[in-house]
Amino acid sequence: MTTINREATPEGDNIAGPGQLHSDLHEIWGNPRGLKALTIVNHTTLGLRFMVTGMAFFLLGGLLAMLVRTQLALPDQDFMSPDIYSQVTTMHGTVMMFLFAIPMLEGLAIYMIPKMIGARDLVCPRLTSLGYWCYLFGGIILSFSLVLEMAPNSGWFMYTPLSGSEYSPGLGSDFWLLGITFVEISALSAGVELVVSILRTRTQGMALHKMPLFAWYILAMALMIVVGFPPLILGSILLELERAVGMPFFEVTGGGDPILWQHLFWLFGHPEVYIIFLPAAGIVSTLIPVFAGRPIVGYGWVVFAITVTGFISFGLWVHHMFTVGIPQLAQAFFSAASMLVAVPTAIQVFVWLATLWLGKPKMKLPMLWIMGFLIIFVCGGLTGVMLALVPFNWQVHDTHFVVAHMHYVLVGGMFFPLIAGLYYWLPLFSGRMPSETLGKWGFWLTFLGFNGTFLIMHWTGLLGMPRRVYSYETGMGWDIFNLLSSMSSFIMSAGIAMVLLDFALHFRFGKPAKHNPWNADTLEWANSMPPSAYNFVSLPKIETRHPLWDDPDLPRTMAEGQHSLAVATHGRREMWGTDPLSGKVREIVHLPGNSWWPLFAAIALAVVCLSLLTRLYPLAGIAVVVAGLFLLRWSWENGAHPKAAPDAEVAPGDPPLHSRTMDGPGLWAMSITLLANGSFFLSYLFGWFYLWTVSPEWRMPDTSPLSLVGLIIAASALTAGLGILEKLVRGLRQGKDAGLAVGMYCISALGFVQVVITLWVLLTADLAVTETSHDAIIMVGLAYALLHGGLGAVLTLLQGLRVGYGYVGAHAPFEPAVVALWWRYNLVTFWILVGALAVLPRVIGS
Amino acid sequence: MSITMQRLHLTHPLHFVIGLTLWCIWFVAVYGGHAIACSVAPPAPEQGVFTLVNAMLLVVSIAAIALLAVLTVGCCRMAKRHEGRLRFNATVSAGLYLFSTLGVVFAAMPIIGIPPCL
Numbered sequence: 021m022t023t024i025n026r027e028a029t030p031e032g033d034n035i036a037g038p039g040q041l042h043s044d045l046h047e048i049w050g051n052p053r054g055l056k057a058l059t060i061v062n063h064t065t066l067g068l069r070f071m072v073t074g075m076a077f078f079l080l081g082g083l084l085a086m087l088v089r090t091q092l093a094l095p096d097q098d099f100m101s102p103d104i105y106s107q108v109t110t111m112h113g114t115v116m117m118f119l120f121a122i123p124m125l126e127g128l129a130i131y132m133i134p135k136m137i138g139a140r141d142l143v144c145p146r147l148t149s150l151g152y153w154c155y156l157f158g159g160i161i162l163s164f165s166l167v168l169e170m171a172p173n174s175g176w177f178m179y180t181p182l183s184g185s186e187y188s189p190g191l192g193s194d195f196w197l198l199g200i201t202f203v204e205i206s207a208l209s210a211g212v213e214l215v216v217s218i219l220r221t222r223t224q225g226m227a228l229h230k231m232p233l234f235a236w237y238i239l240a241m242a243l244m245i246v247v248g249f250p251p252l253i254l255g256s257i258l259l260e261l262e263r264a265v266g267m268p269f270f271e272v273t274g275g276g277d278p279i280l281w282q283h284l285f286w287l288f289g290h291p292e293v294y295i296i297f298l299p300a301a302g303i304v305s306t307l308i309p310v311f312a313g314r315p316i317v318g319y320g321w322v323v324f325a326i327t328v329t330g331f332i333s334f335g336l337w338v339h340h341m342f343t344v345g346i347p348q349l350a351q352a353f354f355s356a357a358s359m360l361v362a363v364p365t366a367i368q369v370f371v372w373l374a375t376l377w378l379g380k381p382k383m384k385l386p387m388l389w390i391m392g393f394l395i396i397f398v399c400g401g402l403t404g405v406m407l408a409l410v411p412f413n414w415q416v417h418d419t420h421f422v423v424a425h426m427h428y429v430l431v432g433g434m435f436f437p438l439i440a441g442l443y444y445w446l447p448l449f450s451g452r453m454p455s456e457t458l459g460k461w462g463f464w465l466t467f468l469g470f471n472g473t474f475l476i477m478h479w480t481g482l483l484g485m486p487r488r489v490y491s492y493e494t495g496m497g498w499d500i501f502n503l504l505s506s507m508s509s510f511i512m513s514a515g516i517a518m519v520l521l522d523f524a525l526h527f528r529f530g531k532p533a534k535h536n537p538w539n540a541d542t543l544e545w546a547n548s549m550p551p552s553a554y555n556f557v558s559l560p561k562i563e564t565r566h567p568l569w570d571d572p573d574l575p576r577t578m579a580e581g582q583h584s585l586a587v588a589t590h591g592r593r594e595m596w597g598t599d600p601l602s603g604k605v606r607e608i609v610h611l612p613g614n615s616w617w618p619l620f621a622a623i624a625l626a627v628v629c630l631s632l633l634t635r636l637y638p639l640a641g642i643a644v645v646v647a648g649l650f651l652l653r654w655s656w657e658n659g660a661h662p663k664a665a666p667d668a669e670v671a672p673g674d675p676p677l678h679s680r681t682m683d684g685p686g687l688w689a690m691s692i693t694l695l696a697n698g699s700f701f702l703s704y705l706f707g708w709f710y711l712w713t714v715s716p717e718w719r720m721p722d723t724s725p726l727s728l729v730g731l732i733i734a735a736s737a738l739t740a741g742l743g744i745l746e747k748l749v750r751g752l753r754q755g756k757d758a759g760l761a762v763g764m765y766c767i768s769a770l771g772f773v774q775v776v777i778t779l780w781v782l783l784t785a786d787l788a789v790t791e792t793s794h795d796a797i798i799m800v801g802l803a804y805a806l807l808h809g810g811l812g813a814v815l816t817l818l819q820g821l822r823v824g825y826g827y828v829g830a831h832a833p834f835e836p837a838v839v840a841l842w843w844r845y846n847l848v849t850f851w852i853l854v855g856a857l858a859v860l861p862r863v864i865g866s
Numbered sequence: 867m868s869i870t871m872q873r874l875h876l877t878h879p880l881h882f883v884i885g886l887t888l889w890c891i892w893f894v895a896v897y898g899g900h901a902i903a904c905s906v907a908p909p910a911p912e913q914g915v916f917t918l919v920n921a922m923l924l925v926v927s928i929a930a931i932a933l934l935a936v937l938t939v940g941c942c943r944m945a946k947r948h949e950g951r952l953r954f955n956a957t958v959s960a961g962l963y964l965f966s967t968l969g970v971v972f973a974a975m976p977i978i979g980i981p982p983c984l
Binding site: 227228229320321323324327328330331332334335338347348349350352353354356357359360363601602713714 | 878879882883886887889890893896897900901902904905951954955957958961962965969972973975976977980981982983984
């Protein structure tokens, strides 16, 4: 925490002028230089880092695509060997989906959301930093496999048994499974904090129905990440356990089922398409009103469409599996659901067209990319509806038609809006304008090259060319189409190179931009260009969807400190915590400053990843403990800790600091984290019941190997612990903290009792985890319970210590309520595990 | 208790997600129920669509449609009684409930035409 030695000034009576305010705020929020730049947690800097890193991975993915097209340009080519070709195609898909599309859009959201909602940062800045480092390290580890010629080669969806140890004995699959899981920490981190930031830190008065549409889109995307990514994390853990230890989750002979992988992958994979599309559509819904010069037609319709898309997209996963032998009736359910999802997308397209129709569109450079998006994406959407029809899907399954459709949806639905958005916000990033000439050349080359590549690929697919083949014989009728596709892909590359050149050159040669150059309506343009580290000198009251159109003077009055929280003498990083529905101010959220802990934790996690990859399991165990210690040390610097907010003083009339309330954003962050955790747990239960029901060689013993008595005693200890914790939290709500420390130690002891008994049940069960999937999946379930129980016990132990240090108590009652959420979750999942693993098999039998 | 009641009120934005959550639960129930029924007691193919499995799936679907339709009407009525933010919430919720209702109708139609487990 930075200390500024001047008297605090009450709101509305600012003795400090705008210059002094800026200076004070800069002292608190400003970024360090040199080595300490690694400690930066500011959303503007980290958002840019995400985007720059994402573009670097995009170049890698693009280079791989060029290699693929070179190989396929002519029949009977031997430019690449089959194995290298498989590595290249697998890594092209993996890099583009996991290392470019998601992080790039998350980076844009991380950069833009606080500025749009009138906040000074995201609500968990250190989490942003951890997310970035995990992304960077995970991406480097995964990409390095290409250099070693050990890259994964089973396709970007890693179907088993091809990706299993029998058919992929090298390290390629391990690079994918461990690297992607590492990178997903980043996606989940961003997902959690974007949700909480949008719901709880909008500026005063910005009710839910006045929020910028981009924030609605990002809210949906972030929630979808939170729910959609855990199934893949579970699948990756199970497959890595199968490869490393031999637990047969996906091997039929051991009672597993390879189709389980497909379910887990596509439970993630299909929503993933919409996770990528929604933020891009958010860019479109932001830009079209600005360039049409009028509010969007049907704000409510767009909110409706976003919500429908967010849900229905989770009901489509089986349409990727129409050919695996699922009954016709089940296929029909998914076929219908796949058609349903076209409805909200069509609503958005009509809203955009109506807004353009009723406005006076200006065809500036960003709009050119939006028009390209509309054309390409509508075509991709239509072929999507075709693929939803089961008989057609069977015909073109695994052909280039599917590849073409996917690129129309993803490049049209994500890349074109992204470039539109980057051109639109470029003046905000740099204070300079891009070159219209270079930009237009870039657009037309990309647009024509793209359609030349992928429109033709539909025909290649309809002529029967399968995807993922490294070569083909002449005389199949595919030669000319492949040649044209390859030539066009190089034209597209030239266009993209021109765009990137324009981006790079504009930082030095671009014309200085005037303030709010596009006459936009949203708050990000009230920033200086480029923005300061704290975004706004003062935080305004916003009760309109178009703050800058309704009050063009707002940027000036905000910069002069005429609105709220224009005080910096306390040395805290502060912004509003508001009601999620009405936008009424509830509390002042104080944020942590720059920190080494996220970087240290990410380095430790990278060591875990590398040591698992190289099978150095003792080192992996040590690194896990070290990472845990770093994360707990990070959590120590919160609330009333000297580095956080030891002094709770606020200006007269202001609400309290969030750490002095019972409902700060941390509570919301824990809830959203548990939502992700719940998704993981439900995926696990799905796996257990799926194998039990469907797996052809499933073997369940006549008597359960688990001690029911032991598990019930463990669950009872957990129940008793939570009971005491709830009582203590109720006391804190009433301002009572007598016996708080002792209570926390007792709860912790009960938590450890649960862990010890669960461990005893596990060890005495004598599980044959490498022989049957039944035993293996029980092992995973109990390990999950042990991890959660152990962490719950440690957290309450730390709470007891924090009471002793004076960081927690009636004056700072926030943290026990957060820990109680973890215990509640732990209790519910543990009892469910007892029921699913120990009671149901006894009742139903095998 | 009062907070819970506020959240259940049809002008609360929680209803943005309740209808579609019900749709998802229905969807998982019919897909999972069909899979389990086929695993435990698959009907004879010559029965066609006139099976207990189809009947049960249809009953579950009709119940879901009825519940969602009631909530649609409720939100429509509530939207007329309010202004501003509360009206916005109820109107969007009504639309989402209507979509969910029609979503169940549309996705359940195969139950009356396709035999199970084949």
